[in-house]
Amino acid sequence: MKPFSTASSVCLSLILAGSLIGSAEARNLRLSHNQGEDHPVHKSMQWMADRVSELTGGDLTIEIYPSSQLGTQRESVELVQTGALDMAKTNASELEAFDPIYAVFNVPYVFADRDHFYKVITGKPGKEILQHSRDKGFIGLTYYDGGARSFYANKAINTPADLKGLKVRVQPSPSAIRMIELLGGSATPLPYGELYTALQQGVVDAAENNETALTNSRHGEVAKIFSEDEHTRIPDVLVISTFTWDSLTPDEQKALQQAADESLAFHKDLWAKDIEKARETAKNEMNVEFKEVDKEPFRKATQPFYDEVAGQSEETANLLKEIRDLE
DSSP: OOOOOHHHHHHHHHHHHHTTTTTTTOEEEEEEOSSOTTSHHHHHHHHHHHHHHHHTTTSEEEEEEOTTTTOOHHHHHHHHHHTSSSEEEEEHHHHTTTOGGGGGGGSTTOSSSHHHHHHHHTSHHHHHHHHHTGGGTEEEEEEEOOOOEEEEESSOOOSGGGGTTOEEEEOSOHHHHHHHHHHTOEEEEOOGGGHHHHHHHTSOSEEEEOTHHHHTSOGGGTOOEEEEEEEEOOOEEEEEEHHHHHHSOHHHHHHHHHHHHHHHHHHHHHHHHHHHHHHHHHHHHHOOEEEEOOSHHHHHHTHHHHHHHHTTOHHHHHHHHHHHHTO
16 A cells, blocks of 8 residues: 555544544544535435434434545545545546456446446446455445546547547546547546646646536536547445444444445436536536537447456456346
């Protein structure tokens, strides 16, 4: 494990100090994530927090720290690994650096559509992956829909050839970098919070995300064309420290898992509404153009990625087969 950054050390001190407050009466878990309070995933996790308090009569509560208050996604997961932080919302791209099994979710076009995506994350493959990282210091509680990721820039990305020579912001994930390489672009890993300025100043030429990035993070102000190639559907993942999980009573574990599962169902409907709202806002108030593109050239260009991940191990090959079988 890498040494803590200064930010992580400061956060660790704050978390440990805060954990002493009120611990005699109720157990309070701290949850970190990088989105604002208006984001659907924050609303879904707040719904989960309210639900777990209800199920335990207030004996177990969750305090949510949005907007990277306790560090970046990577720093938060590092704190979760040690038990200094109880929970964090991250995503499969970030988690690949901690457990390579998450690479299966980062394979372009591994999901046929949204229905297929939900079959996987609520089915056997998804549940197996959540438990896979126990020896890494954390396990997953649930997934949240992160939408279909597409490219956005100030030019249309109609084919992979349109990415040639473009600096494309990606998450700090080997899979994300490899995907851009196969498509002919220049992958530029950057923290999400730096992306608006990077697009504005030309540090990067393009980015890839779902429609809410255009509105919630105002990227539609600095990138006016959203090309709907829908190359990946990378889930957000809510993880909990194994130290924290193992310290909970069986009833608390049951309540927390139930609240997490129910929050996924809550999020599914909320996400669909927010995506539609984001599209309308981006079109009508930010003058963003949405371009339909032929996905087949993108799918063909990234096929080597699927083969590479399948070749990593028998385990990943079997998981990819299970995912495809659920189409």
